[in-house]
Amino acid sequence: MKVIITKNYEEMSAKASRFVLAQIWRKPNSVLGLATGSTVIGMYQNLIEARKHSRADFSAIKSFNLDEYLGIDPKDKESYHAFMQKHLFDGINVKKQNHHVLNGNSENPDQECERYEQTIKQSGGIDLQILGLGQNSHIGFNEPGTGFEARTHVVELTESTRRANTKHFKNKRTPTHALTMGLSTIMDAKKILLVASGKKKASAVASAVEGRVNKEAPASLLQWHPDVTIILDEDAASGLKRDYASPFLFDHGDVEVLTENDLPKGKFITVISPHPDDASISLGAMISALAKRNRVHIIIMTTGYRSNVNGVKPEEVIKIREKEAREESKILGAKPVCLRAEFYDTKNYAIALKNDIVKLTKQFKRLRPDILFIPQQNDNHPTHMASREIGLSALDKYNPNQKEKISIYNYEGLWSLFSEKDFNTVFAFDDGIMKKKLKAISAQQSQIQRTRFDIAAKSLAQLRACVVPEQALVGYGAKAPKLGKYFELFKVT
Numbered sequence: 001m002k003v004i005i006t007k008n009y010e011e012m013s014a015k016a017s018r019f020v021l022a023q024i025w026r027k028p029n030s031v032l033g034l035a036t037g038s039t040v041i042g043m044y045q046n047l048i049e050a051r052k053h054s055r056a057d058f059s060a061i062k063s064f065n066l067d068e069y070l071g072i073d074p075k076d077k078e079s080y081h082a083f084m085q086k087h088l089f090d091g092i093n094v095k096k097q098n099h100h101v102l103n104g105n106s107e108n109p110d111q112e113c114e115r116y117e118q119t120i121k122q123s124g125g126i127d128l129q130i131l132g133l134g135q136n137s138h139i140g141f142n143e144p145g146t147g148f149e150a151r152t153h154v155v156e157l158t159e160s161t162r163r164a165n166t167k168h169f170k171n172k173r174t175p176t177h178a179l180t181m182g183l184s185t186i187m188d189a190k191k192i193l194l195v196a197s198g199k200k201k202a203s204a205v206a207s208a209v210e211g212r213v214n215k216e217a218p219a220s221l222l223q224w225h226p227d228v229t230i231i232l233d234e235d236a237a238s239g240l241k242r243d244y245a246s247p248f249l250f251d252h253g254d255v256e257v258l259t260e261n262d263l264p265k266g267k268f269i270t271v272i273s274p275h276p277d278d279a280s281i282s283l284g285a286m287i288s289a290l291a292k293r294n295r296v297h298i299i300i301m302t303t304g305y306r307s308n309v310n311g312v313k314p315e316e317v318i319k320i321r322e323k324e325a326r327e328e329s330k331i332l333g334a335k336p337v338c339l340r341a342e343f344y345d346t347k348n349y350a351i352a353l354k355n356d357i358v359k360l361t362k363q364f365k366r367l368r369p370d371i372l373f374i375p376q377q378n379d380n381h382p383t384h385m386a387s388r389e390i391g392l393s394a395l396d397k398y399n400p401n402q403k404e405k406i407s408i409y410n411y412e413g414l415w416s417l418f419s420e421k422d423f424n425t426v427f428a429f430d431d432g433i434m435k436k437k438l439k440a441i442s443a444q445q446s447q448i449q450r451t452r453f454d455i456a457a458k459s460l461a462q463l464r465a466c467v468v469p470e471q472a473l474v475g476y477g478a479k480a481p482k483l484g485k486y487f488e489l490f491k492v493t
Contacts, residue, residue, distance in 0.1 A: 003237075004244070005240075006233050008233050009198075011233070013046055014261070016130075016193060017050065019229060019231070020047060022257075025469075031063070031128075032129075032130065033130060036132070041087050048091030052091075064116070071175060103179075113153055130194075133208065134161060136161065139186060140182075155179075196233075197235065201236045203239055210240060254424070258425060259428050260289045266294065268369050272387055272391045274375060276302075276325035276328070277324070285434065285436070285461070285488050286373075289433055296333065300322070304317070317446070331436065337367075339356070343390070364394055364399075370405075371407045372408050373408075375411065375416075379416040380415070407493075414457065420471055420472070424491055425492045426468060429487075433486075442454055
């Protein structure tokens with residue numbers, strides 16, 4: 001069971017939608033189990049947006065809803081048929097014959113439940129089951145006391161569930177019974193995604209995740225499923241006792257795709273740039289997007305004076321390159337810090353390294369990063385290797401025993417590219433952000449006059465956008481979604 005805690009409902013909804021999109025990218029004809037209720041509305045809105053921007057194709061999926069009220073007409077606006085049409089189906093290109101909701105108005109409810117089970121079986125079973133969570137720990141309408149062996153069945157709703165539903169049935173009698181997939185049906189799904197939001201769900205979340213598996217807390221059964229992801233906001237997670245800090249939405253080998261709207265807000269971000277131009281060349285798009293809603297500092301480790309600038313003395317090269325770095329940072333919306341690391345200028349490498357670690361640790365204490373960008377592990381450029389070593393050592397001194405939850409984004413550069421299995425996160429972007437990235441690279445005039453790093457950086461971003469979807473998302477030869485014209489790659493640890 002993987003538990004991911006997000007700051008708020010919006011972030012929870014965004015992560016959940018990316019999880020669902022990844023399932024559809026990998027298997028376009030996925031069979032999805034769908035939930036209703038206010039918790040999933042934000043996620044569904046994000047899926048509709050993905051469809052509007054051609055990031056997802058729902059034409060081949062099949063879906064099965066968890067439940068429906070007994071005795072309610074599908075055309076009734078309080079029915080889950082109507083809920084799904086309003087909040088999802090009307091906004092995506094799913095085929096009408098491929099989305100299934102239990103018929104609560106059936107003359108023979110038990111027979112309807114059996115039919116539903118057979119239809120799920122004939123569709124190949126559910127690939128991803130999406131769940132909400134009731135305040136009494138029910139999933140679907142499997143109320144406390146429901147047998148773990150139950151298949152799709154008719155259930156009498158508890159008093160607490162009826163009270164929670166009265167807001168949807170103004171001036172009408174709140175249903176007392178419902179049809180629901182059983183716990184055994186839910187557990188048959190290959191993957192399960194549960195989302196929960198708000199303090200009212202905190203107790204139910206705690207019993208589901210950390211409590212004893214028992215019939216009085218139906219969601220606790222999920223602890224026995226081999227592939228469950230639970231995404232919570234901070235309020236829903238407030239009753240948990242264990243530490244679930246993790247930046248990973250997907251398991252090893254899977255790749256998360258981020259767009260500008262998916263990026264964090266209100267964070268302190270620090271970028272380690274070995275040379276004055278590495279930040280813009282390697283991750284200028286990401287920095288530009290992050291800087292709109294976060295505080296970003298670029299720590300330029302070295303002066304870069306070794307770079308050949310025709311006939312100019314080293315001390316003048318330093319002035320030129322640091323001026324260019326300041327202009328680059330201004331374009332990207334970040335603030336530069338020129339560290340002037342000693343290792344770059346001395347033969348006594350060991351002593352210089354220690355001094356540089358101390359200097360960088362002081363910067364971390366001043367900047368208090370939530371996210372640190374650093375050259376990737378297999379970057380073999382000597383200055384990049386040293387900058388990475390200093391960065392990680394300084395982080396250990398600043399953050400002993402991992403007291404602060406700092407995400408590390410390892411980035412690739414032109415000289416050391418990621419291999420196929422080396423990255424787990426993609427930032428997808430289009431022309432507007434690319435123009436900002438290229439403008440920032442062009443601020444490094446002393447460098448692009450000798451080597452067109454701007455052309456190289458744009459070409460790499462285009463190559464990644466062409467290749468990575470088949471390489472890491474949908475499989476070779478499959479049709480890729482339109483995620484962005486350009487990619488920057490990262491390994492988040």
